[in-house]
Amino acid sequence: MLNCKEFEQFIDDYIDGSLPENVSRKVYLHLLACGDCRSYITAYQSSIEMGKAICDKLDSEVPEDVPEELITLVLENIKQKGSKED
Amino acid sequence: MSDNKWTNNSEDIPEEELITRLCSGEESSYIFLMRKYGRRLYAIARRYTNSDEDAKDCVQQTYIQVFNNIHKFEKRSSLWSWMRRILINISLKTLQSKHRGQELSISDLLPEYDSNNCRTETNWQFTESIDVIISKKESTEIVQKAIYSLPQDYRLVLLLRDIEGYSTEEVATMLEISVSASKTRLHRARAAFKKLLEPLMGV
Structure with missing residues (x-):
């Protein structure tokens, strides 16, 4: 039977479903027996979910307008490069 | 097609057509692309650099790199994915050049x-x-x-x-x-x- 510290190293592969059958079974048996690790893996997955959801939310709230300064600087740079090549 | 359509982003442009126009160096297509993705790219760069100034520089460098290399874009991904990858690589390089300061262990x-x-x-x-x-x-x-x-x-x-x-x-x-x-x-x-x-x- 795995202990909590040994269980820890398999968490990501367990979540991804990429563990070999025999190891996956050991992890599953540990989770059945250990309430702390059940709680931990739920919190671990939730924190990934919350991080992704909040970053996506921040990205979606970005205003549409783009500073004219950026457009001007980029166009100038491209033109300078073009004129050097001519 | 009027220039206005390209520069005010009131309508979306099919990606295939956009790429063709970018490849031919049409300024209005450059402006369209900057208006369409500029803020999204900035939000990502800001997340990596944790600095407004560095994020702006990264977006600027990204567009310059995109426009100078658009003819090399192989369309194995969407234009957005390609641009995002360029932006992240530039943001990572920017970070490498910065002093890290005190970090938690x-x-x-x-x-x-x-x-x-x-x-x-x-x-x-x-x-x-x-x-x-x-x-x-x-x-x-x-x-x-x-x-x-x-x-x-x-x-x-x-x-x-x-x-x-x-x-x-x-x-x-x-x-x-x-x-x-x-x-x-x-x-x-x-x-x-x-x-x-x-x-x-x-x-």
């Missing part, structure tokens, strides 16, 4: 065990659904603070893998580390991130 953020190798952390109590937690303003602040509190080597892996969605192998390539180092860092980063989010759960 990752070992202080990892799980703890007793002498029998049993967990000793306090369990999270879910008194609200994840959706409710996410919708709160203070959650955004805590998550952002947690991301920036991670030591840089771990923060980058977490951002690339869990936020941007790159594979472990892609993350390893982008950071020039081995796949096994990428996996180890990801696990530690996730464990540390979970610990840093404890204020959200009243722990």
Whole structure:
């Protein structure tokens, strides 16, 4: 039977479903027996979910307008490069 | 097609057509692309650099690189994915050139065990659904603070893998580390991130 510290190293592969059958079974048996690790893996997955959801939310709230300064600087740079090549 | 349509972004342009016009060097297509994606790219660059000025520079460099290399774009991904990859590579290079400053030690953020190798952390109590937690303003602040509190080597892996969605192998390539180092860092980063989010759960 795995202990909590040994269980820890398999968490990501367990979540991804990429563990070999025999190891996956050991992890599953540990989770059945250990309430702390059940709680931990739920919190671990939730924190990934919350991080992704909040970053996506921040990205979606970005205003549409783009500073004219950026457009001007980029166009100038491209033109300078073009004129050097001519 | 009027120039106005290209520059005010009131309508979307089919990607195939946009790429053709970018390749032919039409200024209005450059402006269209900058207006369409500029802010989204800025938000991503800001997440990596944690600096308004550096984020602006990264977006500017990205567009210059995109316009100068558009003829090399092989369409194996969408134009957005290609641009985002260029932006992230530029942001990573920018970070490498900066002094890191004081960082938390990752070992202080990892799980703890007793002498029998049993967990000793306090369990999270879910008194609200994840959706409710996410919708709160203070959650955004805590998550952002947690991301920036991670030591840089771990923060980058977490951002690339869990936020941007790159594979472990892609993350390893982008950071020039081995796949096994990428996996180890990801696990530690996730464990540390979970610990840093404890204020959200009243722990």
